[in-house]
Amino acid sequence: MSLTTKWGDREARRRDILTAGAALLANQGYSALQMRDVAKGAGISPGTIYTYFSTKEALFAELYAERLNLLHNVIEPECATADDPVALFVLVATEYLDVYRIYGRELNIWSLLAGTDVTASSAHTEALTSAALKVLAVLHTSLDRMCSAGPEAERVDITSALMLLWATITGLADQFTGVRQHLHTHDWDAAAQFAATTLTRGIGLRP
The missing domain is CATH 1.10.357.10 (Tetracycline Repressor, domain 2)
Structure with missing residues (x-):
């Protein structure tokens, strides 16, 4: 994944978050949908994810x-x-x-x-x-x-x-x-x- 996708394109970063979240849900269920783990899967910092989704x-x-x-x-x-x-x-x-x-x-x-x-x-x-x-x-x-x-x-x-x-x-x-x-x-x-x-x-x- 390019740095442009990660850091230069807000919509692409949002898509990365949703993709990571969907994978956690499908594989492990709702209990696995932890913001820190979603952020890791999306390649962003834990703090950054909250600028997209507050909870x-x-x-x-x-x-x-x-x-x-x-x-x-x-x-x-x-x-x-x-x-x-x-x-x-x-x-x-x-x-x-x-x-x-x-x-x-x-x-x-x-x-x-x-x-x-x-x-x-x-x-x-x-x-x-x-x-x-x-x-x-x-x-x-x-x-x-x-x-x-x-x-x-x-x-x-x-x-x-x-x-x-x-x-x-x-x-x-x-x-x-x-x-x-x-x-x-x-x-x-x-x-x-x-x-x-x-x-x-x-x-x-x-x-």
């Missing part, structure tokens, strides 16, 4: 936002062409499983950020909120398109339907990324398929 939680929120943006980029093409809500649910739930395994299982960052100093965390909170809303928006558009293709009398409240579907996706992810997965006889694929089939029929997204 460990702020760094985590930014990393989570980036991961949700990646999720959005992966599912957006599928959402644009999907014609089966069951298949779409399974696909999105499966993609989200890996996101939750790293970013949702060990820490509820939403609750934590809500209790931190607003000024210090606002930019990172906004980035995370924006990324999450992008994911929900592309799903809303896809479900609305599929629903609009049917008879008007059978159309459902997409906003309410999406709320239930997303709550189920996150709930399934929670069940299957921790020790509670051993309580179930179904594997992930069977559970996701059953939830998708049952919910989409129950809320009127399919016959």
Whole structure:
């Protein structure tokens, strides 16, 4: 890595921090996300990292936002062409499983950020909120398109339907990324398929 990248380009240095943080999270989990270790991985001094992220939680929120943006980029093409809500649910739930395994299982960052100093965390909170809303928006558009293709009398409240579907996706992810997965006889694929089939029929997204 060049000295120009390390010391002359603030955005490149920020990218180094995020790359180092993401590697620690993926390999060792949230407990390993120590600012000193992230700084070492990024090739900067421990003091310098705090000029980019004031707290460990702020760094985590930014990393989570980036991961949700990646999720959005992966599912957006599928959402644009999907014609089966069951298949779409399974696909999105499966993609989200890996996101939750790293970013949702060990820490509820939403609750934590809500209790931190607003000024210090606002930019990172906004980035995370924006990324999450992008994911929900592309799903809303896809479900609305599929629903609009049917008879008007059978159309459902997409906003309410999406709320239930997303709550189920996150709930399934929670069940299957921790020790509670051993309580179930179904594997992930069977559970996701059953939830998708049952919910989409129950809320009127399919016959």
